[in-house]
Amino acid sequence: MTGEAEQRPRFGELRPVPPPETLARLTGAADGTTWTAERLGGDLGYPNGGMWRVTADQRRGDGPASVIVKRTGPMHLGTFPAWRLRADPADPQWWGKEAAFYASDLARTGWIEDVRTPRAEIDDHDGRRDLWLEELSGIPGSLEACRQAVAGLARWQVANADHDQPWLTGDWIARHVERQQLDNARTLAHPAWPSALERGLAPELRMVVAARVTEPAEIARRLAEFPALLANHDFHNGNIGRAGDGAVVVIDWAYVGPGPVGHDAGHLALTLEPQGAVDPADAWRTLTSAYLEALIDSGWTGDPDQVRRSMIISNQLRLGWWIDALLAAADQLSDQGLAARSRLLIFLAGLLISEA
Known part of the structure; x- marks a missing residue:
């Protein structure tokens, strides 16, 4: 579409090891662990560049062993016509909005003790903006x-x-x-x-x-x-x-x-x-x-x-x-x-x- 970068296929390469700050803040993985990445969803009909569950084979303590990765970026706008993201920052479906939200005070301010947004880390690399998010249970919510x-x-x-x-x-x-x-x-x-x-x-x-x-x-x-x-x-x-x-x-x-x-x-x-x-x-x-x-x-x-x-x-x-x-x-x-x-x-x- 006009004004959009050439789109890449969904998924693509994922970092073999999470960024160090992600490892420390979102997981209970042990140092030196190896990781397994599992794709979530298929290749078509999604408003993002791919999602993965990344799981560590070694843990320290009782912290979580898995995190979720959601790929965004100007070359990963998605394929679902009504829901796909857009390149224009003025568009209500601008691709950078979710990362901007997690990086802002809005993700942390005003919530109550037992309701919040996910812990998140943002990783920019190779023209992509990957969101590393804590994994949840109990979905769909009761x-x-x-x-x-x-x-x-x-x-x-x-x-x-x-x-x-x-x-x-x-x-x-x-x-x-x-x-x-x-x-x-x-x-x-x-x-x-x-x-x-x-x-x-x-x-x-x-x-x-x-x-x-x-x-x-x-x-x-x-x-x-x-x-x-x-x-x-x-x-x-x-x-x-x-x-x-x-x-x-x-x-x-x-x-x-x-x-x-x-x-x-x-x-x-x-x-x-x-x-x-x-x-x-x-x-x-x-x-x-x-x-x-x-x-x-x-x-x-x-x-x-x-x-x-x-x-x-x-x-x-x-x-x-x-x-x-x-x-x-x-x-x-x-x-x-x-x-x-x-x-x-x-x-x-x-x-x-x-x-x-």
Whole structure:
């Protein structure tokens, strides 16, 4: 693409030994250990240059033996169209944002004792910026871990309301929807509808598509009605786990930037995996309550009803592409899986109606 460096294949060479500071700060590996690197994920469809689990064969004490490496850089922007990173520092998906976040005070300031970001080391070499991150367990996070995470997030957001980092660009949601290239007429004409409806897909979803807002400027206008706080923008329980010290840890800050208050908490409630394990209404009530309570306890003085509306409307505007993804995958889904996704979409539509 224009302005981008020639892209390299995913993965590529990895350092045979972690940088010394990484060895000391992130692992319990013994001096002189050898390392084994395991690739995580495949070659296509990822918004980064590769991920590895790097494991030591010798340990000292009870520290962790493994770390995770995530590759970023101007030649490793990824291949997934809507999620891939961008070369322009003004873009809300600038490739250097995650490393800048981990290197800044934002990664450490405002968190509570039992919720934090991962310990991280940044390694620049050969045109790459590798992020060495502590490995977590308990992924995807349980509902209780998610409850703790939204409470910690709220306190962090209030503590950093006056951020001034120039790389924290906004309008991520509007740009993300634009990059999904949604077209309501095309979605309504999708050939998977008849079969999916026969198998139990809710027919009301066609009305949801017909009313879907896809114009980025209109999305940005509607979101501007709500107060903005910093948001992770990829806040789901696949990015929430526990560290060895028991803390709940939130990972993946590639899209951090200003966003509508409550957006992350609402997104988390709607994206819990495994799908169907927690009733969406229960998740929504639990996480909304935890988030609002933590906002207020942190000194936030806004209107709780406005937060609730923001949680609903920002996610309804953002997640319109879910119906397209469901139709594209309908033939591969079991009837149970199709029904679970249909219920979630109807639940989100119902939240919007309740706020109308």
